[in-house]
Amino acid sequence: MTRSIGIVETQYVTFAEQEPFQLESGATLSPVTLAYETYGTLNADRSNAILILHAFSGSAHAAGRHHPDDPKPGWWDECIGPGKAFDTDRFFVICSNVLGGCYGSTGPSSIDPSTGKPYGLHFPVVTIGDMVNAQVKLLDHLGIDVLLCAAGGSMGGMQVLEWAAHHPERVRSAIPIATTARHSPMLIAFSEVGRQAIYADPNWHQGDYYHRAQKPDAGLAVARMVGHITYLSEQSMQQKFGRRLQGRERYGYEFQTEFAVESYLKYNGSKFTRRFDANSYLYITKAMDYFDLVAQHGSLAAAFAHSSHIKFLVLSFTSDWLYPSHHSKELVRALTAAGCDVTYLDIQSDWGHDAFLLEVDTMTHLIGSFLDQLAKEVL
Amino acid sequence: MTRSIGIVETQYVTFAEQEPFQLESGATLSPVTLAYETYGTLNADRSNAILILHAFSGSAHAAGRHHPDDPKPGWWDECIGPGKAFDTDRFFVICSNVLGGCYGSTGPSSIDPSTGKPYGLHFPVVTIGDMVNAQVKLLDHLGIDVLLCAAGGSMGGMQVLEWAAHHPERVRSAIPIATTARHSPMLIAFSEVGRQAIYADPNWHQGDYYHRAQKPDAGLAVARMVGHITYLSEQSMQQKFGRRLQGRERYGYEFQTEFAVESYLKYNGSKFTRRFDANSYLYITKAMDYFDLVAQHGSLAAAFAHSSHIKFLVLSFTSDWLYPSHHSKELVRALTAAGCDVTYLDIQSDWGHDAFLLEVDTMTHLIGSFLDQLAKEVL
Numbered sequence: 001m002t003r004s005i006g007i008v009e010t011q012y013v014t015f016a017e018q019e020p021f022q023l024e025s026g027a028t029l030s031p032v033t034l035a036y037e038t039y040g041t042l043n044a045d046r047s048n049a050i051l052i053l054h055a056f057s058g059s060a061h062a063a064g065r066h067h068p069d070d071p072k073p074g075w076w077d078e079c080i081g082p083g084k085a086f087d088t089d090r091f092f093v094i095c096s097n098v099l100g101g102c103y104g105s106t107g108p109s110s111i112d113p114s115t116g117k118p119y120g121l122h123f124p125v126v127t128i129g130d131m132v133n134a135q136v137k138l139l140d141h142l143g144i145d146v147l148l149c150a151a152g153g154s155m156g157g158m159q160v161l162e163w164a165a166h167h168p169e170r171v172r173s174a175i176p177i178a179t180t181a182r183h184s185p186m187l188i189a190f191s192e193v194g195r196q197a198i199y200a201d202p203n204w205h206q207g208d209y210y211h212r213a214q215k216p217d218a219g220l221a222v223a224r225m226v227g228h229i230t231y232l233s234e235q236s237m238q239q240k241f242g243r244r245l246q247g248r249e250r251y252g253y254e255f256q257t258e259f260a261v262e263s264y265l266k267y268n269g270s271k272f273t274r275r276f277d278a279n280s281y282l283y284i285t286k287a288m289d290y291f292d293l294v295a296q297h298g299s300l301a302a303a304f305a306h307s308s309h310i311k312f313l314v315l316s317f318t319s320d321w322l323y324p325s326h327h328s329k330e331l332v333r334a335l336t337a338a339g340c341d342v343t344y345l346d347i348q349s350d351w352g353h354d355a356f357l358l359e360v361d362t363m364t365h366l367i368g369s370f371l372d373q374l375a376k377e378v379l
Numbered sequence: 380m381t382r383s384i385g386i387v388e389t390q391y392v393t394f395a396e397q398e399p400f401q402l403e404s405g406a407t408l409s410p411v412t413l414a415y416e417t418y419g420t421l422n423a424d425r426s427n428a429i430l431i432l433h434a435f436s437g438s439a440h441a442a443g444r445h446h447p448d449d450p451k452p453g454w455w456d457e458c459i460g461p462g463k464a465f466d467t468d469r470f471f472v473i474c475s476n477v478l479g480g481c482y483g484s485t486g487p488s489s490i491d492p493s494t495g496k497p498y499g500l501h502f503p504v505v506t507i508g509d510m511v512n513a514q515v516k517l518l519d520h521l522g523i524d525v526l527l528c529a530a531g532g533s534m535g536g537m538q539v540l541e542w543a544a545h546h547p548e549r550v551r552s553a554i555p556i557a558t559t560a561r562h563s564p565m566l567i568a569f570s571e572v573g574r575q576a577i578y579a580d581p582n583w584h585q586g587d588y589y590h591r592a593q594k595p596d597a598g599l600a601v602a603r604m605v606g607h608i609t610y611l612s613e614q615s616m617q618q619k620f621g622r623r624l625q626g627r628e629r630y631g632y633e634f635q636t637e638f639a640v641e642s643y644l645k646y647n648g649s650k651f652t653r654r655f656d657a658n659s660y661l662y663i664t665k666a667m668d669y670f671d672l673v674a675q676h677g678s679l680a681a682a683f684a685h686s687s688h689i690k691f692l693v694l695s696f697t698s699d700w701l702y703p704s705h706h707s708k709e710l711v712r713a714l715t716a717a718g719c720d721v722t723y724l725d726i727q728s729d730w731g732h733d734a735f736l737l738e739v740d741t742m743t744h745l746i747g748s749f750l751d752q753l754a755k756e757v758l
Contacts, residue, residue: 025632125632185616185640186608192641193604195634196648200597202581218579225572226605229565234703237564243671251669253404253504255574255661259668261564262571269575282634289638290630292622321700324613 004073005039005081005088008064010104012036013141021134027124030113034138035060035104036096039080040088042144048379049144050086050371051135052076052095053152053159055356056227056284057276059103062095063088078360085360085367090375091148096138098131098159100283105134108279109210120279121207128155128291132162139170148378149371151175153356154323155284158291161331164310165293165303173311173374175367178320178356180327181300181334182292187322190230191285194223198278207279220278221269228268233319233352237261300334308339313370315363316346317355343370383452384418384460384467387443389483391415392520400513406503409492413517414439414483415475418459419467421523427758428523429465429750430514431455431474432531432538434735435606435663436655438482441474442467457739464739464746469754470527475517477510477538479662484513487658488589499658500586507534507670511541518549527757528750530554532735533702534663537670540710543689544672544682552690552753554746557699557735559706560679560713561671566701569609570664573602577657586658599657600648607647612698612731616640679713687718692749694742695725696734722749 013034015021020028037060042049052062054075063080065073074095079085086093097105100123108123115122139147150163150171157179164174180187198204201219209215232240241261245251248258257263297303304310312335316328325346332344347362349355356363392413394400399407416439421428431441433454442459444452453474458464465472476484479502487502494501518526529542529550536558543553559566577583580598588594611619620640624630627637636642676682683689691714695707704725711723726741728734735742 025630027632121634125634182622184613185620185622185638186611186613188622188638189604189608189616189640189644192638192644193601193608196604196645197576197579197601200576200601201579222572222576222579222601225568225575229568229572232565232568234563234565234700237568241564243561243564243567243674251404253406255500255504255665259564259567259571261568265568265571266575286634295622321613 003082004077005064007068008037008039008061008066008074010035010037010060010066012104013138015137015141023124023130024127025125029106029124032099032106032134032137033104033110034096034099034134036094036138037061037074039063039093040091042092043379046144047146047148048090049092049094049147050149050151051139051147051163052080052086052093053150053156054095054098055152055154055156056288057272058156059101060095060097061103063093076357079363079367085364086151086371087368091371094138094142096135098284099134100126100131100280100287102277102280107277108207108283109277118210120210123279123283125286126283127287128158128162129166131287132159132166135159136167136170145170147171148374149173149175151177151367153177154179154353155288158288161293164307164312165297168307168310171310172378173313173370175313175315175370176331177315178317178323178353180323181303181331182294183289184327188289190226191289193226194285195282197222197226198281204278207282215273216278217273220273220276220281223281224272225265225269228265230322231352231354233321233350235319235350236352236354239350300330301337304335304338304340310340311374312340312342313366314342314344315356315366317349317351317353317359318346319350320353320355322353382461383456384443386447387416387418387440387445387453389414389416389439389445391483392517394516394520402503402509403506404504408485408503411478411485411513411516412483412489413475413478413513415473415517416440418442418472419470421471422758425523426525426527427469428471428473428526429528429530430518430526430542431459431465431472432529432535433474433477434531434533434535435667436651437535438480439474439476440482442472455736458742458746464743465530466747466750470750473517473521475514477663478513479505479510479659479666481656481659486656487586487662488656497589499589502658502662504665505662506666507537507541508545510666511538511545514538515546515549524549526550527753528552528554530556530746532556533558533732534667537667540672543686543691544676547686547689550689551757552692552749554692554694554749555710556694557696557702557732559702560682560710561673562668563706567668569605570668572605573664574661576601576605577660583657586661594652595657596652599652599655599660602660603651604644604648607644609701610731610733612700612729614698614729615731615733618729679709680716683714683717683719689719690753691719691721692745693721693723694735694745696728696730696732696738697725698729699732699734701732
């Protein structure tokens with residue numbers, strides 16, 4: 001399990017330079033660039049491609065390292081590589097940064113060709129559907145007609161469901177993890193609080209801050225801290241931090257960082273501002289809030305009316321209160337009603353929503369077996 | 380159940396004018412004022428007094444109206460009044476605003492006599508223990524030696540436990556509702572995010588804003604929005620808002636308030652800034668974070684070693700994920716180990732933490748019976 005894919009490089013594809021890219025809102029974008037990485041080798045009949053979809057703050061850099069001295073590998077390195085859940089000895093794995101993101105794909109921090117300046121809030125609001133439609137262009141570019149599998153957790157899982165519902169002819173199997181077919185009002189509420197924290201930062205300037213010395217870091221950090229809590233669970237916070245004090249033995253009776261959990265949140269909130277764009281935070285949360293396959297199709301089963309050939313592995317985690325298991329169970333009922341072949345596991349875990357990044361052994365076993373079976377049938 | 384206590388008036392008691400009030404931190408305060416209200420009549424042997432302890436953002440105004448045309452009654456009016464859970468035909472009910480608050484009791488917005496200006500961050504950090512010690516002074520002032528009952532939800536419940544653990548000789552019975560004997564790391568995390576939102580507001584000025592035109596309203600509103608989510612549950616948000624849009628039929632594809640749940644949060648966040656002081660938000664959350672009867676006594680049972688004569692009614696709510704039922708169950712085990720007479724109910728409710736304000740019928744029945752039995756024994 002310690003083998004890595006090694007050194008990898010982010011690649012870029014640009015499309016919609018002539019004919020604009022049509023968005024669900026009715027707006028258009030031109031051109032559109034997607035950053036992506038690939039691991040493993042595409043086989044001769046181009047049938048072994050797996051698309052990995054990243055979560056809210058992820059990037060195309062899912063596995064390997066960019067340099068030999070890179071301190072950290074890609075975000076799902078434990079699951080992607082030789083002999084891992086997504087076995088790069090057998091499969092050609094692709095991951096692209098979402099439209100609206102800030103890791104090389106076109107987003108609010110990209111240059112608007114009509115002004116020569118960053119889009120900011122002039123960037124059109126995008127949806128999970130738009131993100132996936134852009135990924136369709138990437139597959140076209142790579143010459144891949146049908147994915148062996150689309151897989152991802154959290155917002156990545158929404159994209160998996162979008163692929164299965166709206167591009168079923170291009171997907172053989174799907175692994176939606178710790179996700180939902182429609183954002184609940186609680187999820188919308190947490191999104192909105194994060195956005196309000198950014199709006200409240202005077203350095204946000206209605207999204208027009210790219211040329212300024214001060215960025216809306218304070219607001220973005222607060223937004224991230226809220227998010228971070230929702231990714232954990234009461235149990236995992238108890239295990240990780242308890243009521244431990246940080247670097248002191250007694251209460252200081254002052255407004256300093258005292259508890260380890262405070263220190264963790266502040267550190268991660270601040271670190272996030274060095275790697276993420278506040279406007280992308282707004283756009284991507286908005287895309288998730290809009291996601292609702294039920295309303296789009298009248299019922300969830302109807303959303304998958306043309307997906308009965310797709311094999312599903314649906315995974316949820318018992319302590320995930322952000323995307324609770326009942327969302328996955330509702331999905332499983334709909335997929336079954338639509339005639340899909342569904343394997344579902346509600347994995348016992350204390351790690352909350354973050355479990356999809358942490359329960360590596362269990363997922364390796366489950367995903368490995370699922371893909372192994374699939375490979376026997378298809379490859 | 381529609382009878383009200385009628386018109387009530389907030390009263391004030393000031394103490395520690397000569398000898399300073401000692402705080403757990405070692406600091407002192409002088410003088411200290413508590414705002415309080417009373418409902419019903421104290422009996423001749425002063426044995427029918429019930430102290431109601433308010434939650435985080437509450438005030439002494441628990442029942443009745445201040446004026447005939449007052450739009451809203453006190454915060455627990457449905458539970459306090461003639462024939463209600465806390466029956467003012469039989470009991471003398473007292474409620475005081477906590478030390479550190481902003482509803483008439485001494486807090487960071489009070490004038491520091493040493494400077495003639497509001498304390499701001501010069502106000503000493505107070506604890507739940509300090510709040511209760513100040514209430515002891517109020518009881519002394521009212522000439523009440525022993526409370527028939529101390530009752531309250533959330534932070535009010537912490538004060539109930541503090542009374543029972545540290546002033547057992549002055550309490551006959553205790554009703555801690557939807558609370559905990561020690562703030563969990565998740566609760567600390569939510570507190571800290573709220574504080575960080577306030578710190579991030581440039582109008583906060585390190586707490587020195589009382590003389591300024593601009594208050595840290597934006598930060599306080601974000602803090603309150605986070606809090607509001609935690610008081611609800613996924614189920615109650617689904618029932619109250621679902622994915623309903625507010626005043627529109629389609630997505631606007633813009634960064635406006637679109638979902639009903641967003642509108643609710645924004646409205647309540649903004650409304651809160653007109654009634655609450657940002658510094659009090661900091662101080663009171665800090666007091667809750669420090670609360671830990673386990674660490675203070677080595678074990679929770681040890682905390683109640685001298686409380687075996689106190690009758691307890693412990694209530695929790697199944698959908699309360701902020702103060703989950705297992706906190707109450709841990710408390711019940713400790714109280715039982717300490718030899719207390721404990722009645723415990725985990726009330727089936729979809730309303731999350733807010734249930735302690737909403738499940739009026741159930742609570743009226745439970746609390747009414749508990750106090751009725753107690754009155755038969757004591758009065």
